[in-house]
Amino acid sequence: SAVISQKPSRDICQRGTSLTIQCQVDSQVTMMFWYRQQPGQSLTLIATANQGSEATYESGFVIDKFPISRPNLTFSTLTVSNMSPEDSSIYLCSVGEGWTEAFFGQGTRLTVV
């Protein structure tokens, strides 16, 4: 299994600013994933982050808005840029290796005011 730590657990931010969310895994993993869960909604995959290469974004998500770093096999960051109230969501980091299961962090609850 994998233990995932996300920071911050929650934040309230002013519109127009940016927030960087950190995700730390207790073991080395090839791929890390970032999801968004808008209020009352399901989880939507934002992007897949591979170490040593650019992240792969899903339809509707762009790098300028959600830049991702993956400097090593245990760490990744997601930045939510130029925030608006519509970005208020829970952002979750996930890892999965092979076909076992996906492990999720506790999430970062972001409120943009």
Place this chain on the structure above:
Amino acid sequence: AQSVTQPDIHITVSEGASLELRCNYSYGATPYLFWYVQSPGQGLQLLLKYFSGDTLVQGIKGFEAEFKRSQSSFNLRKPSVHWSDAAEYFCAVGASSSNTGKLIFGQGTTLQVKP
């Protein structure tokens, strides 16, 4: 395109009663299916998963699910619900043939348990 549908947005059951949460999927190949539970303010916890083999899978907390290919369904069941089961339940299908991390989630079902 792959998709997951959970027809019931909100379900209320009495404590001790049986539970069935519905999940239908659309996937071109053999699906990898999961049920996750999310308690308020908590992350996602895996209840059970189906990859292949026996179509009735057992999970944690007394949950089970049955994969029915003919109906494209993977319904979650529990014979007797406890108050602590009140939470949000998500069905998911693996979107990648090579990695469990890339999942497509259903809309979720909120379970309320009456005393």
